[in-house]
Amino acid sequence: MSGGAGIRARSRVGVFGRHLWSRRWSADLETGVIGDDIRLARQDVRKEKVLSLNHSGRTVRFYVDGSRPRPFTVEFTFAPLDSTDSDSLRAALRQEENGVLGALAGNYSDTIGFLLLPAVHGATRYSCNCPVQPGPCRHVLAAAYIMVEWWDASPEVLFELRGLGADRLGAILRGTGDTAGMVEVDVEESLWGTEPLLPTIPAPSPAGLEDLLDAPVTRRMAAAATNDPLEQLRVVADLEDFLDAFGSYRPR
Numbered sequence: 001m002s003g004g005a006g007i008r009a010r011s012r013v014g015v016f017g018r019h020l021w022s023r024r025w026s027a028d029l030e031t032g033v034i035g036d037d038i039r040l041a042r043q044d045v046r047k048e049k050v051l052s053l054n055h056s057g058r059t060v061r062f063y064v065d066g067s068r069p070r071p072f073t074v075e076f077t078f079a080p081l082d083s084t085d086s087d088s089l090r091a092a093l094r095q096e097e098n099g100v101l102g103a104l105a106g107n108y109s110d111t112i113g114f115l116l117l118p119a120v121h122g123a124t125r126y127s128c129n130c131p132v133q134p135g136p137c138r139h140v141l142a143a144a145y146i147m148v149e150w151w152d153a154s155p156e157v158l159f160e161l162r163g164l165g166a167d168r169l170g171a172i173l174r175g176t177g178d179t180a181g182m183v184e185v186d187v188e189e190s191l192w193g194t195e196p197l198l199p200t201i202p203a204p205s206p207a208g209l210e211d212l213l214d215a216p217v218t219r220r221m222a223a224a225a226t227n228d229p230l231e232q233l234r235v236v237a238d239l240e241d242f243l244d245a246f247g248s249y250r251p252r
């Protein structure tokens, strides 16, 4: 197919994504790509070959124009936020400059963005029905770039994509027929119930470098080190730097 007539990308050159966290996710996805597919996928996006984006719950489906008469189907499914991240999210939401409701409407800080962001390894599953498998193939990448721009434009969708849909978040609006009562709602209790799940503290006995580099695991280790979400992000970054250095170490 010749392409075109699909979703128009905002980014005309270079990387996609304008938030630190959305860029981070696509960069992580790109690390699994060999050959020329990153360049080709960016080209595909700018030629509007991603034809459609539909989402339902934690799944997002795309049709991507490729080498065959019928477009390929790319699907992403994201893991629900785990209890450690849920706990961090609850704490971070309380410190949001625009308040909890502002954050839920998508007006949130990078701290919330990183907490909601599904790790590429461990919390992101993807598939494409093209012959180039296992991916990520250029269709998965192209779809991912459009998704990143969607997240940037509508950050509130991250809540639903991580399983924090109406069933959990809707409780905030409970009993708010008149808006005056809204600010009086105990958000923490409404959102998480009176018996929130406590995070499990990991024993620091990593099975291997791959496990350590897996973001949920590093975040869990960070959660064991400090309760401050921003501080946790720094711990994760330090751990990753350390593991990068460690991974390239060769005994003489």
Ligand SMILES: [Zn+2]
Binding pocket: 072, 128, 129, 130, 131, 132, 137, 138, 139, 140
């Ligand atoms: Zn494909």
